[in-house]
Amino acid sequence: MDKRTFMRRTLRAAGALLGAAALQLAAPASASAHAEDKVTLLSNWYAQAEHGGFYQAVATGIYKKYGMDVTIKMGGPQVNNMQILVAGQADFSMGYDFTVMKGVEQGLPLVTVGTSFQSDLQGMMTHDDVSSLGGLKNKTILVAGSGQASWWPWLKSKYGYSDAQSKAYTFNLQPFFADPNIAQQAYPSSELFQADKAGMKSKFFLFARDGYPPYGTTIITLQKTVAAKPDLVQRFVKATAEGWKSYLQDPAPANALIKQDNKNMSDEQLAYAVAKLKELQVVTGGDAAKYGIGVMTDERWKQTYDVMVATGLLKAGTDYRKAYTTQFVKDMKVMP
Numbered sequence: 001m002d003k004r005t006f007m008r009r010t011l012r013a014a015g016a017l018l019g020a021a022a023l024q025l026a027a028p029a030s031a032s033a034h035a036e037d038k039v040t041l042l043s044n045w046y047a048q049a050e051h052g053g054f055y056q057a058v059a060t061g062i063y064k065k066y067g068m069d070v071t072i073k074m075g076g077p078q079v080n081n082m083q084i085l086v087a088g089q090a091d092f093s094m095g096y097d098f099t100v101m102k103g104v105e106q107g108l109p110l111v112t113v114g115t116s117f118q119s120d121l122q123g124m125m126t127h128d129d130v131s132s133l134g135g136l137k138n139k140t141i142l143v144a145g146s147g148q149a150s151w152w153p154w155l156k157s158k159y160g161y162s163d164a165q166s167k168a169y170t171f172n173l174q175p176f177f178a179d180p181n182i183a184q185q186a187y188p189s190s191e192l193f194q195a196d197k198a199g200m201k202s203k204f205f206l207f208a209r210d211g212y213p214p215y216g217t218t219i220i221t222l223q224k225t226v227a228a229k230p231d232l233v234q235r236f237v238k239a240t241a242e243g244w245k246s247y248l249q250d251p252a253p254a255n256a257l258i259k260q261d262n263k264n265m266s267d268e269q270l271a272y273a274v275a276k277l278k279e280l281q282v283v284t285g286g287d288a289a290k291y292g293i294g295v296m297t298d299e300r301w302k303q304t305y306d307v308m309v310a311t312g313l314l315k316a317g318t319d320y321r322k323a324y325t326t327q328f329v330k331d332m333k334v335m336p
Helices: 003-033 049-059 081-086 097-105 151-159 174-178 191-197 223-228 230-249 252-261 267-280 287-291 298-310
Strands: 037-042 068-073 092-095 110-117 123-126 140-143 166-168 182-186 203-206 216-222
Touching: 037 081, 037 230, 049 068, 049 110, 049 216, 049 230, 049 252, 049 267, 068 230, 081 092, 081 110, 081 216, 092 097, 092 110, 097 110, 097 216, 097 298, 110 223, 110 230, 123 191, 174 182, 182 191, 191 267, 216 223, 216 230, 223 230, 230 267, 252 267
Parallel strands: 037 068, 037 092, 140 166, 140 182
Antiparallel strands: 092 216, 110 216, 123 182, 123 203
16 A cells, blocks of 8 residues: 555544544534423323323324423322422423412412313213203202312302202212202213213203303413423423314324323223313313413403302412413414
8 A cells, every 4th residue: 555545544534533523522412402301290180081182292292392301190089289299299280270279378389371271171960851050959969079169169159059959979970870859060071971871861061151260171380480491381381282282183192192091091981072172162162262272361360269269268368360370371372
Protein backbone atom coordinates (compact mmCIF):
# COMPACT_ATOMS: atom_id res chain seq x y z
CA MET A 1 0.00 0.00 0.00
CA ASP A 2 1.47 3.39 -0.99
CA LYS A 3 1.68 6.29 1.44
CA ARG A 4 -1.12 8.30 -0.26
CA THR A 5 -3.63 5.40 -0.04
CA PHE A 6 -2.70 4.79 3.57
CA MET A 7 -3.29 8.46 4.45
CA ARG A 8 -6.72 8.52 2.72
CA ARG A 9 -7.88 5.43 4.62
CA THR A 10 -6.57 6.80 7.89
CA LEU A 11 -8.40 10.09 7.38
CA ARG A 12 -11.66 8.27 6.47
CA ALA A 13 -11.41 6.10 9.61
CA ALA A 14 -10.72 9.14 11.76
CA GLY A 15 -13.70 10.94 10.20
CA ALA A 16 -15.95 7.97 10.90
CA LEU A 17 -14.83 7.84 14.53
CA LEU A 18 -15.39 11.58 14.97
CA GLY A 19 -18.85 11.27 13.39
CA ALA A 20 -19.80 8.43 15.70
CA ALA A 21 -18.55 10.38 18.71
CA ALA A 22 -20.55 13.42 17.64
CA LEU A 23 -23.67 11.29 17.32
CA GLN A 24 -23.11 9.82 20.78
CA LEU A 25 -22.71 13.29 22.26
CA ALA A 26 -25.77 14.62 20.47
CA ALA A 27 -28.05 11.67 21.26
CA PRO A 28 -28.66 12.36 24.98
CA ALA A 29 -29.48 16.02 24.30
CA SER A 30 -31.90 15.07 21.50
CA ALA A 31 -33.55 12.34 23.59
CA SER A 32 -33.85 14.69 26.52
CA ALA A 33 -35.44 17.38 24.38
CA HIS A 34 -38.09 14.96 23.18
CA ALA A 35 -38.55 12.88 26.33
CA GLU A 36 -42.18 12.13 27.10
CA ASP A 37 -43.58 13.35 30.39
CA LYS A 38 -44.59 10.37 32.51
CA VAL A 39 -48.11 10.95 33.80
CA THR A 40 -50.22 8.85 36.16
CA LEU A 41 -54.01 9.11 36.03
CA LEU A 42 -56.18 7.56 38.72
CA SER A 43 -59.63 6.44 37.58
CA ASN A 44 -62.70 6.79 39.80
CA TRP A 45 -63.98 3.21 39.44
CA TYR A 46 -63.29 -0.08 37.69
CA ALA A 47 -62.51 0.45 33.99
CA GLN A 48 -65.65 1.09 31.97
CA ALA A 49 -67.02 3.03 29.00
CA GLU A 50 -67.36 6.12 31.18
CA HIS A 51 -63.54 6.21 31.10
CA GLY A 52 -63.40 5.65 27.37
CA GLY A 53 -61.87 8.98 26.35
CA PHE A 54 -58.87 8.48 28.63
CA TYR A 55 -58.28 4.91 27.49
CA GLN A 56 -58.72 5.95 23.86
CA ALA A 57 -56.04 8.62 24.21
CA VAL A 58 -53.68 5.90 25.47
CA ALA A 59 -54.69 3.27 22.92
CA THR A 60 -54.49 5.48 19.84
CA GLY A 61 -51.37 7.42 20.81
CA ILE A 62 -53.08 10.77 21.36
CA TYR A 63 -51.31 11.31 24.69
CA LYS A 64 -47.99 10.42 23.04
CA LYS A 65 -48.72 12.93 20.28
CA TYR A 66 -48.81 15.56 23.02
CA GLY A 67 -45.55 14.35 24.56
CA MET A 68 -46.92 12.24 27.41
CA ASP A 69 -46.53 8.64 28.52
CA VAL A 70 -49.76 8.12 30.47
CA THR A 71 -50.47 5.24 32.84
CA ILE A 72 -54.04 4.73 34.05
CA LYS A 73 -54.35 3.25 37.54
CA MET A 74 -57.77 1.74 38.13
CA GLY A 75 -59.78 2.97 41.09
CA GLY A 76 -62.53 1.20 42.98
CA PRO A 77 -64.72 1.25 46.09
CA GLN A 78 -61.77 1.01 48.49
CA VAL A 79 -59.61 3.62 46.74
CA ASN A 80 -59.45 7.14 48.19
CA ASN A 81 -58.63 9.17 45.09
CA MET A 82 -58.25 12.52 46.81
CA GLN A 83 -55.88 11.11 49.42
CA ILE A 84 -53.73 9.48 46.74
CA LEU A 85 -53.66 12.67 44.66
CA VAL A 86 -52.75 14.92 47.59
CA ALA A 87 -50.01 12.46 48.58
CA GLY A 88 -48.43 12.94 45.15
CA GLN A 89 -48.97 9.33 44.04
CA ALA A 90 -50.88 10.40 40.92
CA ASP A 91 -50.73 13.46 38.68
CA PHE A 92 -54.42 13.57 37.76
CA SER A 93 -57.58 11.90 38.97
CA MET A 94 -61.07 11.48 37.59
CA GLY A 95 -63.38 13.24 40.00
CA TYR A 96 -66.62 14.92 40.94
CA ASP A 97 -67.55 18.55 41.67
CA PHE A 98 -69.08 17.88 45.09
CA THR A 99 -65.94 16.04 46.27
CA VAL A 100 -63.60 18.79 45.14
CA MET A 101 -65.68 21.60 46.66
CA LYS A 102 -65.87 19.72 49.95
CA GLY A 103 -62.12 19.18 49.76
CA VAL A 104 -61.53 22.90 49.22
CA GLU A 105 -63.74 23.63 52.25
CA GLN A 106 -61.44 21.34 54.24
CA GLY A 107 -58.29 23.02 52.93
CA LEU A 108 -57.21 20.42 50.38
CA PRO A 109 -55.25 21.94 47.43
CA LEU A 110 -57.45 20.39 44.72
CA VAL A 111 -58.53 21.96 41.45
CA THR A 112 -60.69 20.77 38.54
CA VAL A 113 -59.11 21.54 35.15
CA GLY A 114 -61.58 19.95 32.71
CA THR A 115 -64.49 17.56 32.41
CA SER A 116 -65.53 14.53 30.42
CA PHE A 117 -69.30 14.93 30.72
CA GLN A 118 -71.43 18.04 30.63
CA SER A 119 -73.63 16.47 33.30
CA ASP A 120 -73.44 13.81 35.95
CA LEU A 121 -74.65 10.42 34.72
CA GLN A 122 -76.55 9.73 37.93
CA GLY A 123 -80.30 9.28 37.60
CA MET A 124 -83.35 7.37 38.81
CA MET A 125 -84.61 4.04 37.50
CA THR A 126 -88.35 3.52 37.94
CA HIS A 127 -91.08 1.18 36.86
CA ASP A 128 -93.33 1.95 33.89
CA ASP A 129 -96.01 3.78 35.89
CA VAL A 130 -93.77 6.77 36.70
CA SER A 131 -93.94 9.65 34.22
CA SER A 132 -91.41 12.06 35.71
CA LEU A 133 -88.77 12.52 38.38
CA GLY A 134 -91.33 14.46 40.35
CA GLY A 135 -93.73 11.52 40.45
CA LEU A 136 -92.21 9.55 43.33
CA LYS A 137 -94.24 10.84 46.28
CA ASN A 138 -95.72 7.42 47.10
CA LYS A 139 -92.63 5.40 46.19
CA THR A 140 -89.86 3.84 48.22
CA ILE A 141 -86.58 5.27 46.93
CA LEU A 142 -83.34 3.31 47.27
CA VAL A 143 -80.34 5.57 47.94
CA ALA A 144 -76.72 4.56 48.58
CA GLY A 145 -74.53 6.31 51.14
CA SER A 146 -72.80 8.37 48.45
CA GLY A 147 -76.21 9.55 47.22
CA GLN A 148 -77.11 10.75 50.70
CA ALA A 149 -74.13 13.11 50.51
CA SER A 150 -74.77 14.36 46.98
CA TRP A 151 -78.01 14.19 44.95
CA TRP A 152 -80.56 13.03 47.54
CA PRO A 153 -80.68 16.34 49.48
CA TRP A 154 -81.18 18.14 46.14
CA LEU A 155 -83.97 15.75 45.06
CA LYS A 156 -85.74 16.02 48.42
CA SER A 157 -85.62 19.79 48.31
CA LYS A 158 -86.77 20.03 44.69
CA TYR A 159 -89.78 17.70 44.93
CA GLY A 160 -90.64 17.65 48.62
CA TYR A 161 -89.60 14.06 49.25
CA SER A 162 -88.72 12.83 52.74
CA ASP A 163 -86.11 10.63 54.36
CA ALA A 164 -88.94 8.35 55.45
CA GLN A 165 -89.29 7.32 51.80
CA SER A 166 -85.67 6.31 51.41
CA LYS A 167 -84.02 2.99 52.12
CA ALA A 168 -80.44 1.89 51.64
CA TYR A 169 -79.42 0.81 48.17
CA THR A 170 -77.10 -2.20 48.40
CA PHE A 171 -76.33 -2.44 44.66
CA ASN A 172 -78.59 -5.46 44.39
CA LEU A 173 -81.46 -5.08 41.90
CA GLN A 174 -83.64 -7.84 43.36
CA PRO A 175 -85.71 -5.47 45.53
CA PHE A 176 -86.49 -3.35 42.46
CA PHE A 177 -87.41 -6.44 40.44
CA ALA A 178 -89.68 -7.74 43.21
CA ASP A 179 -91.50 -4.54 44.24
CA PRO A 180 -93.26 -2.31 41.66
CA ASN A 181 -93.41 0.47 44.25
CA ILE A 182 -89.64 0.86 44.39
CA ALA A 183 -87.56 3.44 42.51
CA GLN A 184 -83.81 3.45 42.81
CA GLN A 185 -80.69 5.35 41.89
CA ALA A 186 -79.05 4.16 38.69
CA TYR A 187 -76.42 4.73 36.07
CA PRO A 188 -77.56 4.16 32.48
CA SER A 189 -74.69 1.79 31.71
CA SER A 190 -74.99 -0.29 34.88
CA GLU A 191 -78.36 -0.77 36.59
CA LEU A 192 -80.28 0.05 33.43
CA PHE A 193 -78.22 -2.50 31.51
CA GLN A 194 -78.88 -5.14 34.17
CA ALA A 195 -82.62 -4.46 34.12
CA ASP A 196 -82.72 -4.73 30.34
CA LYS A 197 -80.77 -8.00 30.48
CA ALA A 198 -83.29 -9.38 32.98
CA GLY A 199 -86.20 -8.40 30.73
CA MET A 200 -87.49 -5.88 33.26
CA LYS A 201 -89.19 -2.85 31.73
CA SER A 202 -88.00 0.35 33.32
CA LYS A 203 -87.68 4.08 32.84
CA PHE A 204 -84.66 6.25 33.48
CA PHE A 205 -84.62 9.92 34.49
CA LEU A 206 -81.27 11.71 34.29
CA PHE A 207 -81.03 14.13 37.23
CA ALA A 208 -79.34 16.74 35.04
CA ARG A 209 -82.47 17.05 32.91
CA ASP A 210 -84.26 18.32 36.03
CA GLY A 211 -81.54 20.83 36.90
CA TYR A 212 -78.95 18.86 38.87
CA PRO A 213 -75.84 20.94 38.02
CA PRO A 214 -72.57 19.00 38.57
CA TYR A 215 -70.30 17.88 35.77
CA GLY A 216 -69.36 14.20 35.43
CA THR A 217 -66.00 12.39 35.42
CA THR A 218 -64.00 15.57 35.75
CA ILE A 219 -60.19 15.94 35.60
CA ILE A 220 -58.64 16.91 38.93
CA THR A 221 -55.09 17.82 39.84
CA LEU A 222 -53.30 19.79 42.54
CA GLN A 223 -53.11 23.57 42.60
CA LYS A 224 -49.31 23.37 42.66
CA THR A 225 -49.36 21.31 39.44
CA VAL A 226 -51.37 24.03 37.71
CA ALA A 227 -48.90 26.66 38.97
CA ALA A 228 -45.71 24.75 38.16
CA LYS A 229 -46.69 22.77 35.05
CA PRO A 230 -49.43 24.62 33.18
CA ASP A 231 -48.17 23.34 29.82
CA LEU A 232 -48.45 19.72 30.98
CA VAL A 233 -51.97 20.33 32.30
CA GLN A 234 -53.00 21.97 29.03
CA ARG A 235 -51.64 19.08 26.98
CA PHE A 236 -53.31 16.49 29.17
CA VAL A 237 -56.70 18.19 29.11
CA LYS A 238 -56.67 18.73 25.35
CA ALA A 239 -55.45 15.21 24.58
CA THR A 240 -58.22 13.80 26.78
CA ALA A 241 -60.85 15.87 24.96
CA GLU A 242 -59.52 14.53 21.66
CA GLY A 243 -59.64 11.05 23.18
CA TRP A 244 -63.34 11.45 23.91
CA LYS A 245 -64.06 12.66 20.39
CA SER A 246 -62.18 9.67 18.97
CA TYR A 247 -63.86 7.22 21.35
CA LEU A 248 -67.34 8.16 20.26
CA GLN A 249 -66.30 7.69 16.63
CA ASP A 250 -64.64 4.28 17.11
CA PRO A 251 -64.49 2.88 20.66
CA ALA A 252 -62.73 -0.38 19.74
CA PRO A 253 -59.13 0.62 20.68
CA ALA A 254 -60.10 1.89 24.15
CA ASN A 255 -62.50 -0.97 24.81
CA ALA A 256 -59.70 -3.48 24.29
CA LEU A 257 -57.66 -1.76 27.04
CA ILE A 258 -60.70 -1.39 29.30
CA LYS A 259 -61.28 -5.15 29.12
CA GLN A 260 -57.61 -5.78 29.95
CA ASP A 261 -57.94 -3.75 33.15
CA ASN A 262 -61.44 -4.94 34.05
CA LYS A 263 -61.85 -8.63 33.27
CA ASN A 264 -65.56 -8.48 34.20
CA MET A 265 -66.39 -5.94 31.50
CA SER A 266 -68.14 -7.47 28.49
CA ASP A 267 -68.39 -6.29 24.90
CA GLU A 268 -72.15 -6.18 25.29
CA GLN A 269 -72.07 -3.85 28.27
CA LEU A 270 -69.47 -1.61 26.65
CA ALA A 271 -71.58 -1.29 23.50
CA TYR A 272 -74.67 -0.54 25.61
CA ALA A 273 -72.82 2.14 27.57
CA VAL A 274 -71.41 3.84 24.47
CA ALA A 275 -74.91 3.93 22.98
CA LYS A 276 -76.18 5.61 26.17
CA LEU A 277 -73.36 8.17 26.16
CA LYS A 278 -74.36 9.12 22.62
CA GLU A 279 -78.09 9.08 23.36
CA LEU A 280 -77.75 11.31 26.42
CA GLN A 281 -75.15 13.53 24.68
CA VAL A 282 -73.25 13.99 27.92
CA VAL A 283 -69.91 14.42 26.09
CA THR A 284 -71.04 16.43 23.08
CA GLY A 285 -74.20 18.23 24.25
CA GLY A 286 -74.84 21.32 26.35
CA ASP A 287 -72.00 23.83 26.33
CA ALA A 288 -69.75 21.31 24.57
CA ALA A 289 -71.83 21.61 21.42
CA LYS A 290 -70.95 25.29 21.20
CA TYR A 291 -67.56 25.58 22.89
CA GLY A 292 -66.03 22.11 22.56
CA ILE A 293 -65.63 18.86 24.48
CA GLY A 294 -64.40 19.27 28.05
CA VAL A 295 -65.55 22.86 28.51
CA MET A 296 -66.67 24.20 31.90
CA THR A 297 -68.26 27.52 32.81
CA ASP A 298 -68.28 29.78 35.85
CA GLU A 299 -72.09 29.79 35.78
CA ARG A 300 -72.35 26.02 36.19
CA TRP A 301 -69.89 25.94 39.06
CA LYS A 302 -71.82 28.70 40.80
CA GLN A 303 -75.02 26.64 40.39
CA THR A 304 -73.35 23.62 41.98
CA TYR A 305 -72.05 25.76 44.84
CA ASP A 306 -75.55 27.17 45.42
CA VAL A 307 -77.08 23.67 45.51
CA MET A 308 -74.49 22.41 47.99
CA VAL A 309 -74.95 25.39 50.30
CA ALA A 310 -78.76 25.28 50.08
CA THR A 311 -78.83 21.59 50.99
CA GLY A 312 -76.33 21.90 53.82
CA LEU A 313 -73.55 20.01 52.08
CA LEU A 314 -71.14 22.97 51.99
CA LYS A 315 -70.48 25.90 54.31
CA ALA A 316 -71.68 29.23 52.94
CA GLY A 317 -68.72 31.43 52.09
CA THR A 318 -66.47 28.58 50.99
CA ASP A 319 -64.23 29.91 48.22
CA TYR A 320 -65.61 27.54 45.61
CA ARG A 321 -63.63 29.29 42.86
CA LYS A 322 -60.55 27.47 44.14
CA ALA A 323 -62.24 24.20 43.15
CA TYR A 324 -61.87 24.79 39.42
CA THR A 325 -60.24 26.80 36.66
CA THR A 326 -61.47 27.35 33.12
CA GLN A 327 -58.06 28.47 31.82
CA PHE A 328 -57.33 25.16 30.11
CA VAL A 329 -60.72 24.60 28.48
CA LYS A 330 -62.09 28.02 27.57
CA ASP A 331 -60.16 28.30 24.29
CA MET A 332 -59.50 24.60 23.62
CA LYS A 333 -62.40 24.09 21.19
CA VAL A 334 -62.21 20.36 20.48
CA MET A 335 -65.51 20.45 18.62
CA PRO A 336 -67.74 17.35 18.55
